[in-house]
């Protein structure tokens with residue numbers, strides 16, 4: 001018996017594969033993502049994004065009236081597999097498309113949907129997510145940036161941090177405290193903020209890779225029009241959860257890129273001379289390569305399980321487990337890649353990837369927080385406090 005939706009997914013796969021073969025020119029493949037990209041690279045990514053969007057392939061899960069294809073989960077998986085198989089670069093506006101757009105679709109007014117969604121889909125506007133603060137990360141509800149109503153405006157003051165793409169962003173989905181007297185989760189609102197408003201300052205944070213992929217954003221008496229409110233006043237927590245659930249929902253296809261990197265590493269190990277044979281023949285390295293290969297396969301099974309939960313509408317806490325195993329696998333992979341490269345691992349892409357991989361156990365929910373979720377909701381253990 002075939003899984004409901006699988007025939008539509010296979011038809012979409014064939015159509016997309018043919019389109020990618022005809023349209024994904026080598027110059028697009030040569031760039032990877034907007035993170036820490038140069039101005040030239042961004043222009044190439046924007047061009048690719050527009051091409052993908054205009055052919056109807058940029059946001060297939062969205063309703064057709066906003067340029068999507070009303071695609072179900074299996075079709076989205078087929079889309080991700082084909083984009084990965086063809087080695088398509090990431091779309092230029094990843095946070096907007098996968099995290100923020102679903103919140104606008106769920107809570108936006110018709111005017112907000114008309115204003116933002118098409119431009120988001122084409123990569124005409126790039127979005128960032130202004131949630132974390134210096135003292136509010138895992139415990140997001142303790143955020144302190146304020147937005148007080150003054151006539152037809154909100155006046156925003158405070159600081160956000162770790163804002164991916166903050167330098168390129170035209171718009172920000174911003175969480176602010178609008179009722180300082182309410183309990184933490186209840187006095188928060190969500191604003192869609194034009195990053196060009198007076199009083200906004202964006203400063204880079206240089207990471208251990210030497211690159212600035214995320215930023216601090218400072219707000220000093222920024223007047224944001226009331227129409228920027230997304231969802232009901234003081235109920236921004238619900239909007240934030242919709243955004244974060246979509247960020248975590250993307251874990252079902254995380255295994256694709258990591259398994260491709262593992263396959264590439266095994267090939268590289270076979271081609272790297274070591275002790276009269278190849279790195280892949282070295283008994284210690286061989287064992288480590290096998291270990292990381294198996295981690296990748298485990299990740300795939302976990303992703304499939306998370307996916308079948310979504311398809312059968314029994315989605316549970318599998319996302320936390322998948323995120324946990326994904327970040328560990330990426331970090332182990334980076335370590336083994338460095339061993340295969342030998343002294344060359346001190347410079348270039350292997351060194352960069354190894355340093356960058358340290359952030360994977362923090363971004364999108366830390367390892368400790370995910371372990372808490374697994375302990376309580378998968379293993380049924382009591383809370384520790």
Ligand SMILES: Cc1cc2nc3c(=O)[nH]c(=O)nc-3n(C[C@H](O)[C@H](O)[C@H](O)COP(=O)(O)OP(=O)(O)OC[C@H]3O[C@@H](n4cnc5c(N)ncnc54)[C@H](O)[C@@H]3O)c2cc1C
Pocket residue numbers: 128129130131132133134135136137138139161162163164165214359360362363364365366367368369372
């Ligand atoms: C690459 C990257 C990109 C990011 N992009 C964005 C972005 O675009 N927008 C945005 O708003 N944020 C972004 N973040 C921020 C990210 O969401 C936060 O870093 C994350 O939520 C952790 O918060 P924190 O850094 O304040 O650490 P904290 O929450 O202060 O945690 C510090 C340490 O304490 C541990 N800890 C915290 N609470 C518990 C607990 N209950 N039990 C056990 N241990 C605990 C944590 O695991 C961690 O080890 C990004 C982060 C990274 C690394």
